[in-house]
Structures are given as structure tokens and as C-alpha cells.
Amino acid sequence: MIADLARFVAIPTGHNHTPGLETFRAILTARLEALGAKAEVIPGDPRPEWLTESTDRDRAKAFEPPPTVVCRRPIKERPRILLAGHLDTVFDPHGPFQSFTLSPDGRTATGPGVVDMKGGILIALVALEALEKMCIPVSWSFLLNSDEETGSYASDRALRAEAARNDLGLALEPALPDGGLVTERKGSGQFLIEAFGTSAHAGRDFEKGVSAVYALAQAITRCERLCDVSRGLTVNIGPLKGGEATNIVPDYAAAWGNVRFPDSTGADELVRGLESIARSFSEAASGMDRAAGSSAPATPSQEASRHPRIRIRHSIARPAKPVTPRTRQLAETIRSVSEALGAPLPFGTSGGVCDGNNLQEAGLPTLDTLGVKGGGLHTQHEWINIESLVERATMLACVLAELSA
């Protein structure tokens, strides 16, 4: 398993690196086909262009939506279990963090994606291979997407379709630091606030200008008021852009942001809050025009140029994942298997999001931290607990057998 993991980690799959993704996809598909699975490649869908910060536009051009592969090995009269893994990492294929390094005592190893989630994919492969060798019949499908770290926009359709074809979902995200299982997750959404004003020379014609940056700053302050941390509603702003030079009143400014919420009611509340900010600017603009009571009404274009305008776009791509009776039941089954193997399995929650959010929202009871143990996710110190490879592969194999008994 260590040799396989070293090989997987050495394949760069971050930043939509197509050659690496294709290589990794091919290796995994071949191993799953060797178990009798049939592979289907599902083309990716494009993500909304506004999600990409303009500074990243050039890099984003290279972001052809990657495909998803689903390898299916159905067996009649067994619950259909979906395993879900992502091939991508967050790491730059040309960055400094590239290699798999085993510690001198052999207990840990570092490497890009070693725990999130190349180790997780490896234990699922090994678990399926072990079940096959022992002739334990499990009806499984294994979905492998390539854009989980950037929101699963390309693979959302494939995730939903597979959710509908299966009875239970198990995703291979890393375990919590205490080895625990995440039973509920917040949801997450992205948004963009754009402010439009009128540019003017900051010295000669200041009064003719309408600053988009001032308008954006006001809108951002109002966003902060939408936060209610005690109810799990948060709004984070950044990055920002606006202005060309200090002597020009800026006519355009933009801020990207992220919302988190514990349930769909919270998501609706935040979306309504964002929309009301944009609306209040247009209402203020029309109110001020009327109050001005000019005898010669301004043309629409003159009116528009007197007041800043705010446009807000949003995308709730990761719905919240609250506990449902069926996920609770699945979590209890996994816990009883883990305890039978001698490992207690605490339950926990997370403000982070993953494909488990999308699968469960599409109707599939899903638990998503069946992967390996380690830490330093998304950092240059990402590490895996080597013992957890065998420990978690054993647990996953036993969970699959138990769910199929």
C-alpha cells in the first residue's frame, strides 16, 4: 500500500492538471475494471465564469471542465453502495510540494494529497479487492471526479445522477483528527458583489464622479450584518478589487465572498439578505432622483450615472448536510463495525464541505469521512498516519460487507 500511495502522490493532479488527472484516472479505472466493473466517463460541465477572480482569469482559461468516471459493479438484491472519491488536490503541479516522503520511523509520510484523498482512494481500492478475493458480494459503484477542491461544478450532474442510482453513499475524505466520523456539515455558497459608478478625474471633476469603491465598501459593511455566528450563519469577504489609479474616481469595484449555513433555511436567509443589499442601492438611487425634483428630467443614462449600482451574483453549490434518520442509522452501523474492530468511533460536525453535501442533498444517505487519518490538509505539511492505511481499509471492507449482508 505504501508503494501504491507513493505512486499516486507522485502524479500531480492539482489545478486541473489534465495529464496527471488522466494518468491517475486510467490507473484507477484499470484496477476497478479488473474487478469486473464497467466504466463510464461523464463529460464535465462548465462553472460560472464570475466565480473566478479576475486576477486568475488567465489561469482559469486553462480550466476545461474535467470529466468524471464512474465504475459500476452492480449485484442484484444487494443495497447499491456508492463510493465517492476525488482525484484532484489543491496543489500546484509546478509548486515546491511534490514528493512523497516517508518519515525515518515509517509511521507517517508527507506529500500533496497524501491524506486528502489519495490515501482514501487507495484504501477503497484495497477494500474492494479484498472483498473480491474473499468472494463477499457487494454491489458497488465508484465515482471519481476531478474538481472537488474547486466546488464540483463540473461533476455536480454526475454526482446527482449517481445519487439517484444508489441506496447508500460513502465518501473517502480524511477522518477527523480524533479518527471520528463527520455526521453533519454546514453548506457553502459563493457570491460576487460588483459596484458600478462613474469615473472622473479626482482633481478636476471629483463631483462628477461616482465612486464604485465607496459603494462597494458600504455593501460589504452591510454583508457583515448578515452574519449570525450563534446560528452558524457566516459571510466572509475577499478577495477585493477596485480602482485603477489614485487620481481617478473608480467606476468599478468587486468583492468575492463565501457564505456558510447549517440548513436550507439559513441559506435562503443569507441569499435574501444579499439580494436586499443590491435592491436597496437601486431603491436609494430612484428615491434620490425623485427628491431632486429636477424640472428637466434626466435621461435614463444620466440618471444611471449619478448613483452607484450594485449587482450581486450567488451560487449555492454545496447545500447543507444535516443529520437525517437514514444517515444516523448508517453512522451507527459504521460505528458498530469500528468498535467490533477495537476502534471507538466518535461522531463530529464540520463547517467544511465536500461531495457528501451534494450527494445527500440529491437524496442519497451519505457519510463522507471514511478515508485515512492524518492532518495538515491543504498545506505543505499534509501528512498521513501510515498505520491508518490498513486500519481504515479493514474498517471500510467490513462496513461494505456488513451493509451488504
Ligand SMILES: [Zn+2]
Ligand atoms: Zn478532499
